[in-house]
Amino acid sequence: MAFWIASSPHNHQQSETSALMRLVIYAAIPGIFAQWYFFGWGNLIHILLAVITAIVAEFTVLSLRNKKITTQLFDGSAILTAVLLGISLPALAPWWITIIGSFFAIVVVKQLYGGLGHNPFNPAMAAYVMLLISFPLQMTQWQPPLSLLAMDIQLTDTLAVIFTGYTPQGYSVEQIRTHIDGFTMATPLDTVKTNITLGLTVVESMQAPTIGKHFGVGWEWINAGFLLGGIFLLFKKAIQWTTPFSFLLSLFICSFIGFIISPDSSTSTMFHWFTGATMLGAFFILTDPVSGATSVKGRLIFGALAGLLVYLIRKFGGYPDAIAFAVLLCNMAAPLIDQYTRPRTYGHKLGVKK
Amino acid sequence: MESVIERIQRGNFWQFHGGIHPPEQKFLTCTKPIASAQIPEQLIIPIRQHIGQAGDLIVKVGDKVLKGQELSASDTPMSLPIHAPTSGTITAIKSMAIPHPSGLSETCVILTPDGEDTWKQRHICPDFQLLSKAKILEKIANAGISGMGGAGFPTQVKVSTLAKIDYLIINAAECEPYITADDLLIQEHSPTILDGIKIVDHLLNPKNILIGIEDNKTKAIDALKKATADIDHIQVCVIPTKYPSGGEKQLIQILTGQEVPSGVLPSSLGIVMQNVATCFAIADAVINDTPLIKRVVTVSGQALEKPQNVWALIGTPVGFLTSQCGYNNSKNRHLIMGGPMMGFSLPHDQIPVIKSTNCILAPSEIEIASPFSSTSSKEVECIRCGQCADVCPAQLLPQELQWSAKAKDQPQLSKLNLFDCIECGACAYVCPSQIPLVHYYRVAKAEIRQQKLLDIKAEKAKVRFEARKQRLEREKIARAEKHKKAAEARKARMNAGTTAAKSEKSAVADALARVKAKKAQASINANTTDSSTESTAENAMAKNTAENTAEAVTQVDQIDESKSQVANAIARAKAKKLAQKNQAQIDSLDTLQDNESTSSLTSSQAAPVVIDKKAKIAAAIAKAKAKKRQAEPVSNSANTQADHIQASVIEANNVEATTEILKPEVHAKETAIDEKAHQAKDITSSGKINNSAEASENKQQSKPQPASQNDTLNLDRKAKIAAAVAKAKAKKLAEKSQQGSDATSSTIESNQASELTSQANIAANTVANKKARVAAAIAKAKAKKLAASSDKSSTSE
Known part of the structure; x- marks a missing residue:
């Protein structure tokens, strides 16, 4: 028998912030696909690493701030940040670069400023700049397109390079980047x-x-x-x-x-x-x-x-x-x-x- | 540059900023005819249904009313009458919930219909052209017509504007979703609406009449075009459907390209806007003499079985209409009065339909999420997407407003033009974070209004306080001035020396003396303050001295009784004369005191009390002294003080005591010294300390005054007793002293006596009056003994 009292407008177009974020992530797929096609698995691995780190970091800070975890954790904003960071990083950058970057983006750039809606800087770009300044060597070791590489790099090779710095065959990132003719690309x-x-x-x-x-x-x-x-x-x-x-x-x-x-x-x-x-x-x-x-x-x-x-x-x-x-x-x-x-x-x- | 009309004729309109396209949902009701009005069991008619004041009720409980009969009368343009929607009985006039977002209650007339629906006498007027403009305006006002589009502004105020009108805009846009009331009204009653338009045309005489209608109402557009085909200056403007094009400001912008300046009525631009339903009501009122007692209400929503438009009597409870349309949702009810964008939820279904009610919405949960579903209340943080600013028809910055509203930053809100928000709800509709933006603005607006009220109140209070302060200051000055004048006048009167003045003087003096006496007594009895203790001590001391003196006096009496009797008589006469003199002095003193400021009143009051008391004591002393003095030898003029006294005494009686003895003389001296010390302590009215004679005389004046005083009585009695005791002693002493009294013995004795006096003084100072008296008695006894012993010693010497 209860009557609901609400303030106008009663109608709403039913759009949601999380839907918006999801849409942006989906829209990045063609670019990511091109990245995978030309540069191999590197960025996909980094995206995955960044997303996991971002979710963990977001969860930690949200629990510390006593926020509604379920709604805010999956509003997509942290995942989007992580995806954008993962796309931007050099494909063969070591794993800890991604972890540090993603953690910095979420904890410092986003949450310390008050969370979603309150950060003055784009978290992904702020993290990228931080990494570029702090770790210039790792951040400039760009991998040339697969077609120009002297060796064939598979998923396992990429994984090994990211986590150990060397392929199973023992090639370093520098060696991978070297052209057939002997110069670094x-x-x-x-x-x-x-x-x-x-x-x-x-x-x-x-x-x-x-x-x-x-x-x-x-x-x-x-x-x-x-x-x-x-x-x-x-x-x-x-x-x-x-x-x-x-x-x-x-x-x-x-x-x-x-x-x-x-x-x-x-x-x-x-x-x-x-x-x-x-x-x-x-x-x-x-x-x-x-x-x-x-x-x-x-x-x-x-x-x-x-x-x-x-x-x-x-x-x-x-x-x-x-x-x-x-x-x-x-x-x-x-x-x-x-x-x-x-x-x-x-x-x-x-x-x-x- | 092409004219507005040319542009409109080409179908080229201006655009307002923003706007949204919410689902229209008009199909639910737009094809069904308007159902005729049913009479509910009870009608609830709020006495105020428009913007402005309520009319005065002219019916009472129990009255039988006819359909269309006035229930309230209006006296000002901003108050409108209400009418009985059907015939019946007034069963109650009470406060009930009114259709308002606040859900507050206001006075409502409860009408129980008799079912007969009997009309009052009506005067049909087939041709309004025959009526004067004033008559038409009167008819519109008496019909209680207010804007039926939503705001409810009194129509006769709008149509009686003196401004030159370029455009009369008829608002048929009906941009809110679901609502088809105007659409159906046009479809079914376009001739009557046209009559209404003609009447307004007749009243305002505008250059052009523009009918603004959204392009989603094809049937209504056809009907209007057909009806207005032969009238040149009426343009039917079919505008694109976009919410909120039906807003007054927005429609003006669409049709004329003009913006209504903030805080100004459109009539200042030469534009007047009327709703189509209002036009219908005007025609009905002027031609058919039918007041505004019913209107078309869209009852819609997917929770209804038969959503439709109905003619509803004003005052019909919403629940009656929804049940008529098949509303059977028993739980989780949600009723909205108005459209989904700007309507408000109803707290229950016994809210009446009023003049501005155009829609009752009963949505299902799928249509409009309610808090009973899990999808409700999804507000998250603003991500500054700016969609709200893009759709805002007032070109505000809703997100910035929202932040300022949350922070209660009122200056910033005003800067962001919060009060230009028309609360259309477009921003909240598009917000992806689902922030109820309009709600924040409403709260902020209410807070600002409240703050303004408080500010005005505070300002008023400040002004009031300042005025009061000034007034008090003025009054104080005036009072001081008045007192000064009065005192001067009194002084002048007293100095005039007339008999009237004298009698006045004495009367005043008497009154003053009475007051003083009373006060003195009170202070003695209370005996708490320093001054009273002091005075008591002085009292006791004086008594002591008086007794000593009395002793001497008795001795003298013993020796020369007859002479002293004569002297007494003389002294009494003298005292009387002095008393008169002194009264005059007191009077002048009092006058002086009166002239003093009120602040020093207490201290100046205390002084006379002391003076008075002392005077009494002194009187007693003086009495005794006077007696003694008469017996004093003239030859003893070595002592200057005594000399003074003697001079006065001699003058007075011319009698010389030859059988003088030395002892009484010593006593007299001693008393004189005592008295002198005493006088040094007080400040008498005369202020002459050294002249003991005059001082004593001054004191004598108070003798007749305190005759009724207990104190004096006590003193008298004691003195008498002491006298009796002393008499016997004195007899003995007299015999002795006759033989060999010399200076040495008298000195010793005087020393001892003064010692005693000081002893008594100390005692009196520390203890209360009673104790002082006891001590005095002891001292008295001692003194006697001492006197005896000194006599002895002197004899032995």
Whole structure:
């Protein structure tokens, strides 16, 4: 006989945060698949390690904070963070890199700031930057695409390298990275950067085996995979079009200007788009709502700023790729951007800054 | 630039920010005709069903009313009357739960229908053009019509605006899901609605009339287009379906591109909006003289067997309508008045339908989750996804509002324009974290309103306090001024020297003396404060001295009785004269005291008490002295003090005692010294300490005054006893002293006597009055003995 009293609205579109997170994880599958296809099992192992660590860390902190464990542990946010971290790490990085990174992302970057919704930085990128600065050697041992490797690396080999540092045959990571011709291979971005410092032009750099026909063996496909996933997310309205659009546009414009000014020392616009973590950053990292700007105008500024920073760091900075740094810097700027991009409320005068 | 009308004719509308597309669910009811009104067993009619004040009730319990009869009368534009929806009896007028989100109670008229449904006398007016505008407005007001779209703003206020109206907008958007009441009303009664529109047109004379209707009501659109086909300045505007396009501000923006400034009525932009149901009610009221007693209510929801639109009498309990539509959900009931977006849950099903009720929703649990299901209450942390800001039609930042509301940061909430929130619920609808955002805003708004009320209260209290402080200050100054004036006037009057003044003086003095005496007695009896102890001690000391003196006096008496008798008489006469003189002095003193500030009143009051008491004692002493002095030899003028006394005495009587002995003279001296010391301690009104003669005279004045005093009586009695004792002694002494008394013996004796006096003093100082008296008696005895012994010793010498 009881009557339920509730506040309006009584209707709800029944969307859930966890569903949103799941959707983002699903959208990352094409990219991850490309990663597996071109680089082997390494990243899948890292993703698995990161997810397990993240869940353990999340469980520990949630119990310490007396939170509702079942609902919050599986809201997908920690898993998503772990997946993104696992994707970003070098495929043959040692296992403890992932553990430390994942633990840092969840405990320090997310939970110590108050948990979901309260972290000012993107946990995956903050952890990545922490690892890159703390363990530069392990974090720069990028594995070349399988097709360029002198030896055939199977799941067991990858596992052995990650957990022991050597394949069962006794090859080290360095040896694996060595080309048939005897030189160590790097990522396309790395290659171009090194070559430019060596006085080679970009056109000459493009002849490098890691770059292949287009913008880097495998990398172009990985980026295409994430682009596909991003479009899927846009289609599902899980993310806003504004940030990826302004980010990619900004990067395009910057690289285009650079290319016009100095074609010899600047890579093409499409090279910037389809190498490194550009698409991952555009659709999966920068669109993280928690650490991003909120209004449409704010997101446009946020994305454009990220694009500019990525280009500047790639071109002039000490690191070959720049997504993580750019994202962290933009995260810092997000509250300020929000402050100055508040929309004009209906019925209030134009141009009145609140 | 193309005009608004051209744009509308091309079907090109503006857009408002945000908006959502919730499931419409209008199919449940939109194809069924409106069911006719049933009369329930009881009607509950709240006396206030609109925004504004309630009218005054003009019926009482037991009254029989006819259908359409006024139950309350309105006197101001913002109060509206209510009417009997059917004929019947008023069975109660009591406070009952009203349809409001708060669930609060308000006065309701309970009408028990008689089933006859007898109309009151009506005056049908087929052509409203014949009526004056004032008459039409009066009819609208008397029909109790308020906005029927939801807010319930009094209609006659809206249609009597003096502003120049460019656009009259008829709101038929009905954007809330489920609700089809307006849709059905248009389908079935478009001619009447058109009549209503024409009446409003006649009243406001707008340039254009725009009927805003969402494109999901095809039948209604057709009906309206057909009805308005031959009227040029009426445009039927078919707008895209989007919630909340039916909001007043949103519809204005869609149709005219204008934004209503915050905190301003649309009429300032030359826009007036009316709901279609209101137009129908206006037509009914003006043409058919039918007050607003029924309306179309959508009773919908999947928990009903027959969801449909019904004509419901105002005051019909919701439960009656739901049972009419086949509601049989016995447990986990959830009834919503209004739509699913902005409606409110009802605490029970005996809530009445009122003028602004457009929908009763009885959803099943699948439609709208209730707390009885496991899926409810899933609020999680905000992830700043910003979807709420994207759908907000007021372009607010719901998530930031939510944080500020949770933090109770009221300045920030105002900065974020919380009060521009129309509570449409779009933000909460889309929120993936399922945060009940609108609820947070409602709480925050209520808190801010409450805080404002408190602030106003505090401000008022402050003003009040300041005013009071100022008033008290003013009064104090005025009082001081008044007192000063009064004192001056009195002084002047007393100094005038007239008989009236004198009599006044004496009267005042008498009264003062009485008060003083009373006070003195009280202080003696209480004997607690320092001053009283002191005065008692002084009293005792004085008594001692007086006794000593009395002793001497008796001696003198013994020696020269006849002479002393004469002297007594003279002294009495003198004392009388002095008394008169002194009274005048006291008067002047009192006047002085009066002029003093009130704060020093107590201390100045204490002083006369002491003075008075002392005066009494002194009087006794002086009496004895005077007696003694008359017997004193004139030749003994070596002593200056004695000289003074003697001079006055001589002057007075001219009698000289030749048979003088030395001893009484010594006694007299001793007394004089005592008295001098005594006087040094007090500050008498005269203030002349050295002149003992005058001092003694001053004291004598108080002799007639305290005649009734116990103290004086005691003193007198004791003195008498002592005198009697002393008399016998003195006889003996006199004989002895006659022969050989010299200076040495007298000195010794005087020393001893003074010693005794000091002894008595100490005793009196430490103990109470009674004890002092006892001590005095002892001292007296001792003194006598001493005197005797000294006599002896002197004799032996």
